[in-house]
Amino acid sequence: MAAFCEEFTLCALGGGGGGGPPQGPLWLEADGDRALLTDRGKTVTLYKVSDQKPLGCWSVKEGQIITSPAVHIFETGEFIVVRDDKVLQIWKEDDPNFDRIFKATLSSDVYRIHSLPHTEPLVLFKGGAVKRLDTLLAAPQQEIENIISNEVIRWSEIFMDVQQPVLMFITEQDGNCFLYVHHYNPYILHKFKLEQGDESFLPLSFGAYLKDKVVTLLSLYSDGCVYKISVPLQQSGSEEEQILSKSLLIRLAVSGSILKGTSIAILDKDHIAIVGCLDSPNSDVREYISIWNIMFQTLQASKELPHGTTQQCWCYGDRLFVTHGKELKVILYKCKTSSLAAAIGKTKGMQVSERKTLSVNWNMLQEDDLMYIQPDQSVPAKDEFKRLLRPKRSMGAKAQLESLTVEQLLLTIKDSSQNEIEEKVVKFLSNTRMPNFQTSLECIVSALVNRCKTEPTFYPSACLVQLIQTQGVSYSMCPGLMAVALEKTDVHLLQLCLQQFPDIPEAITCACLRTFLKLGDEHLKEMNLGSVADYADDAHHSKVEKQPKVIQNGFSSELLEEDGCDTELTQKSHATDASELCPVGPQKATLLNSILRSAYSETFLLPHLKDLSADQVILFLRYLQYLYMKCNEEATTDFPEIFSVSINQIMDWMCLLLDAHFTVVVMLPEARKLLSELHKFVRAQVRLCSELNKIEGSLKELQRLKHSKDDSLYSIEVLKLF
Template sequence: MAALCEEFTLCGLIASAGAGAGQGIVGLEPGPDSDRVLLTDRGRTATLYKVSDQKPLGCWSVKQDQTITCPAVCNFETGEYIAVQDNKVLRIWKDEDVNFDKVFKATLTAEVYRIHSLPYTEPLVLFKGGAVRTLDALLAAPQQEIENVISDEVIRWSEAFMETQQPVLIFTTEKCHFSLLIDSNGCVYKMSLQQSVPEEEQILSKSLLLKIVVSDTVLKRASLAILDIDHVAVLGCLDSPPNIAKECLSIWNTKFQTLQTSKELPQGTSGQLWCYGEKFFLTHGKVLTVIVYKCETSSLAAAVGKLKDTQTSGMRTVSSYVNWNMLQEEDLASPRAQQSVTAKTESKRTLRSRRNNVAKVQRDTLTVEQLLSDIKDSSQNDIEEELRQFLSNAQMSDFQATVGYVITGLMNRCKTEPTFYPRNCLVQLIQTQGLSYSLCPDLMAVALEKTDVHLLQLCLQQFPDVPEAVTCACLKAFLSINDDSLQGTNVNLDSVIGYIDITPNDQVEKKSETVQNGFSSELMEDSCDVQLTHKSHVMYTEELCPVGPQKAALLNAILHSAYSETFLLPHLKDLSAQQVVLFLRYLQYLYIKCSEKVSMNFPGMRSPTINQIMDWMCLLLDAHFTVVVMLPEAKGLLFSLHKFVRAQVRFHSELNKIEGSLQELQRIKHQKDFGLYSIEMLELV
């Protein structure tokens, strides 16, 4: 039995010149461990990604007039990365290397077709002329002569694998095709590779492995990946009778010649398919998509879809062709069921009671299939009640996937039926903490369309993988909403109760507070010297928060979101000047309030930290520096920030002087022995 599980986006793709969307990939190779992959685009860049976080760990590019001509690979023996620049130049680097132009390079005498890297052995370099060298042999003598094994032929495909603890490399040319290539009839053949006599040609015998038949469609082009001894994955384009090409990913059982599962890809693919660590990697539209799969031991019961999967009890069946209604009819046709149905001598009251009990049992054992079916046409109240019952009674081992199925069903109906928006159901599913952005990428888009700030706040707090573009879209939505319209909105205010009075005040009160952490309004004065003889109590006017408590709580969810500065900065530029100024004023307010605290942190849950405040302030200024400097209404804000920062710098400078003096006193005390009793007078200069 095989199944396609969760799906998420690894990264966006930029089409190279003259190529369509998703066509800019040279290759995808495994990284140093199972959670990292090395992506080479069709231009000048190789990027290392951490799959579980969907974040880049490193990016290396050649110069403008240079090109990476084959997929970069990882040397599993040394942990280094290898790429070929302009067909003949080897480049080798490590994770800590930043400047790609300064990494090791070696110029070869022949053009390289591809590098294959295998665990526990040296990488193999395949030249366009068919010659093969180990990486060590090339590095020992880069200028050695490389022979031509083939003539007047072009290598179209190559692969390396281990056989009896020895590396084996095979390749095909435009005149010779073998080893698991799909022909025009949709057939997959298996051929045995045998040791041939040198200088003798050998015709390999082939046997039919799989006949791909999908109704009346024709398989126009396909990529194939071997999953295990009994399963293969096919990424192909199906040309249906109305000449509508449909691309899909499917898993086939070669032992029983059956289709196990399939998934349509409506946005189109480049025809490239990679498979590492039980994950498919493929281009889908303008993004690189990761689809998790699972394959279990092949059996006849699993092939026909009748095997009970104990790990996914209550889940959607992986076979697209199992008729659950027929299975229920078969269960009712059993002898025990017939015996209960043919008991016509029972009274109407007993039959009514029996029917009520059966209905109650069915409600108590609601499956995900029944719930998904009800989501398509039931009312929001009925769906909400069924969902609450399903989550409370269901015993699910694969809980995250189940919640993903349910949320996908709800999102599909939201797209087709604009008036349908089961807000309570969505909140209930998010609060199960079994969701992530990758499992339901449409959820936050729908919430943004509906301006559901509470749902967006929950998503930002619960989802660890929200893309930077979506985070900035939420920030823009929060800043554009009027504070008055947020009054009475169900927003979690836990993050603001430590520094904002959530009760409305019409007047600004003056109060006396203890000056902590060196903060004082007097330190804001632009004086040359800072006196440290201020009284411990000063009177000052309390700063007003530029936003209401609801909007402040929403902005705090933005401050807590994970991001990569490289990907966040371009999207921050989409903010308007007024939105930037408002956000900067709120960050300034937070910084001043936070500086009043001895611990430099706010109390309460999910409150922003001083580091988050400073990081976002720097990000905003970096993204809109020219606009903020030229904006008249921002000059007062910048001047206030400048004065406050200068005061803080002076204060900490004085603290450093005191620290140095105390350290000097401690050193002097250890050097002198004053006996049992002494009187000393110390002078601080």
């Protein structure tokens, strides 16, 4: 999961001419804790980022202007900048007089200089030619050829491919974009044309990274979409202009509104940062910087920029440099590796062997009878599956003609009755050839949630359940959905969200936990929450036979009695241990298991657990104790796989609860016995681990012993481990 950390101001930005609004820097380059800032006028400043102090500042004379960003030559420690389009100026950090530094006037205008460690800097001219810096310094007035004509360079970047630099730049001419790739040793130039989409939307910003000899180019368009273009570096000798196709990577939508980004920065292969503005319904345009996970297509973090921005963003290391008002901000961030486990925190921990795949008898289904199902998507239960089936083939063309579009359904949601909306949604979901299925679901759910907020009597629960069961909805797509379900105390909908959404914030998870614990068992009896309820009901009214002499996972009643710290609690005369009975009803147990299996991060979850009341904490701890006892029995629990919980999940939640409410629990008299029993569980586990450590040490010692082999002798050897 990606998140913003602390932020601070690096420096103030200069205003525009005549005291106008602040202008963004020409460029910023950072290396470790040092940042080189080039403004659009006359100054180049070197900063130490952690101290927010300038280490040096150099300015050109009056009448001169910096036209290309300054760069740092790593090997020599020199800096180089271009002024007035053609004049190269090179200096070192300890040069006090900027007027007396080395200068070289070139014969053609420079677009930008690119530098990489252990390579000679490359100079990109506005005509598209690329030259090495040492070649230019040897003959500054050499003739520079023009590769492009009537094209304007919009973006450029340099990469290192097999110890050789590769420079890429994008040009624009009459709405068409072209990509040029320069290779060295040997010198090769490739030209591509980028696929042109809707002419009304233009590319605003580009970013790229190199992996496995393929450059992945990301392009941010004015319609709030990010497209992906793959550029292979190994090309055939064909001189024909190739067209590179683009594919939609992510649509920057927040609660139904399009985030119109203007700057993109690549954080890693799975995360990007976007600076842009969000149009709210009341025409209040607000600017944000946000982090998006492009693998799971979710918004990970967002921060508003209330003082405005010049729409510029740079990323170096774990720092984002963003213009904000009249200042240049440094925002620290963190991005975990983009696997499903890292993106959503604590996962359900289900082993591959435990996964349960529901099979379908495809011979009983016609080809066109199934609605759209995403790859690796589970098939719904039998009664739910019937509602998702398309109309029979006998309806034929009539069903096709009556299919709804997203726009028609959104108009229906605005003012139609609840029953009519539910019928239209079922009809809409029956369309198997629906384009942009996930985007359509997002618009529909957002429209339903918005109407629920504005019209308290409107709440299409069954309709929302069907949309969630398509498994095309996530929390990030519509954050208001679970908030409305909590307000309506719709525990069935909340349970489905907890089971299917991988990106639920910890605050919402704790809100669901509080709601489940507050509800009485009588209120939940009428709800069908899953087959696990049957198991929990049997366990609630029956006692499982136990064999005290058998030690499972380090647990034994004899050990508990032997190690007990309170003799009153270990009397063998008691008939039934309270921990053997489930302290909650079967339906509530089902809901609590959904909480235990939900994804979370301990850092973010712990503060919200403190909102639980003392009674709720005790009840939840007793239920966790009950689950712990079941997991330690000789016979394993028979929960269905989608509801089962592991011993690690139980212990993690138990520790989190005690950390959040330790003082309160210690002061409660009714918690004394519970804490004592939990303490005995821990001592039993410690004893087991201690004995295992002894065995491990003995076995290692035996491995070190070297015995001489004599096959002619027969002997019996007795080993005493402890």
